[in-house]
Amino acid sequence: MELRHLRYFVALAEELSFTRAAQRLHVSQPPLSLQIAQLEQELGAQLFVRTSRRVELTLAGQAYLVDARAVLERLDTARQRVAAIGQGQAGRIEVGLSGSHFLGQFPAALARYRQSHPGVDVVLHEMQPSLQQAALRDKRIDVGISRTAVNDDQLASTLLWPDPVVAALPPGHPLAARKALALKDLRSEPFVMLRRDSSAHAEHMVQCCVQAGFAPRVAQTTVELAAVLSLVAAGLGVALVPSSLGMLFGPRVVFKPLGAKAPRADVHAVQRRDDLLGVVPAFVRVMAG
Structure with a gap:
């Protein structure tokens, strides 16, 4: 049994017309009839009563329609969830930061992100800046919030906001x-x-x-x-x-x-260079405003 068998069956069960079902599926009637016949043969049950004037579901067909719709709905839900994760709209992100960031602009930026990405679980890990790089490289966190930019073969930094x-x-x-x-x-x-x-x-x-x-x-x-x-x-x-x-x-x-030549304490998001899709780039983009 293949996925198209379920789609063809549901379309015919809802339309109760080979002509309308074929038009809905953008196929001709012979392939539709063949797929339905193959499905009935595999299931060992007749799903439709066919006459020259009408098509009706059998009792077996009515029962199978409930399950077929449920399977297609689950597959559609899974497809949407995978797409949302790929687009950074769902999933989980582990963020490392020192305690001082809770006192600056970070909470407001995080609130903005949570509002725009409610499907992402944000887990904050308070840790010293010196420990964040190791945690990033070991994939124990996904993003580090740091006042020091890090750019090497594994890690890359994005300026979130200036802070003289x-x-x-x-x-x-x-x-x-x-x-x-x-x-x-x-x-x-x-x-x-x-x-x-x-x-x-x-x-x-x-x-x-x-x-x-x-x-x-x-x-x-x-x-x-x-x-x-x-x-x-x-x-x-x-x-x-x-x-x-x-x-x-x-x-x-x-x-x-301290004037125009004041030292900087600008805040950066540090991430792994191989995190090109999903929640991390979206998080960094929104946090940077």
């Missing part, structure tokens, strides 16, 4: 009265920084300071940007943080722009 770095100062700090700062203005300050072994972004901030002519004097390190800002608010030092976090601490921390 600003200086974070404790309230009442002598530099807080200025409208803007240069990175070198912070050379004598104690710094609160992310741990360099946990974040490529942290290492980048250190190198930016070195390029500005000084090595930062690190007073305290942590693994989360929210903790960095809490320690700045407590007066333990100054910090270099993404501007998107500025709204979260209000008067507890003073944020100062």
Whole structure:
């Protein structure tokens, strides 16, 4: 039995006319009659009563019509689901990100994606940036949300949104009265920084300071940007943080722009280069706005 046998049978059962069924199927009547005869022979039952004037379903044909319709509906549902997965409209995506992204633009972008792709299950994995690349290469996650672009033979990055770095100062700090700062203005300050072994972004901030002519004097390190800002608010030092976090601490921390040459903390989606179809490209495209 082949799929066309079911389609031909259902068409004839619904039309009860070889002429109309053949027109509906875009075939001539002889092939239709042959397919129905083959189906009846394989089933060992007569499905239709044929006369010169009419075609009627037998009791066996009526029972078979229920099952045939169900099979075709299941196949159509499966076809639609496969197409939806291929188009990124259904499936599951595993996303790795650090805790600081929950405090910036990511939640709003994710809400936009969930609204446009309700058939995709999004699973978030909070992990340090240094662990995301290994998780991507091992296929434990599908996308990493990172402040460091990665482009090599396996991974590729897409900019999601820009995020310049600003200086974070404790309230009442002598530099807080200025409208803007240069990175070198912070050379004598104690710094609160992310741990360099946990974040490529942290290492980048250190190198930016070195390029500005000084090595930062690190007073305290942590693994989360929210903790960095809490320690700045407590007066333990100054910090270099993404501007998107500025709204979260209000008067507890003073944020100062660093000018046109400010370091960057832009947010990227990192994915495997072989993920060319399905949920991953669609997710990245919508998240990038």
